[in-house]
Amino acid sequence: MDLAVKLVLDVEHVHDLNLINRDLKSDNLLIAADKSIKIADFGVARIDVLTEGMTPETGTYHWMAP
Structure with a gap:
């Protein structure tokens, strides 16, 4: 639980x-x-901009929220 x-x-x-x-x-x-813990692979990361939408379906398919 500590890692979470x-x-x-x-x-x-x-x-x-x-x-x-x-x-x-x-x-x-x-x-x-x-x-x-180190979070790695920011290759598809984005700066949070409120005026633009995010590209849909970016990331690893099996790890995406439904």
């Missing part, structure tokens, strides 16, 4: 920077021996 809480806090931090990863999945989470 750390992940939520890390995603919140990324969102506070006005970034959206858009491909958050287990393959893109790097977990170190000290249990710290």
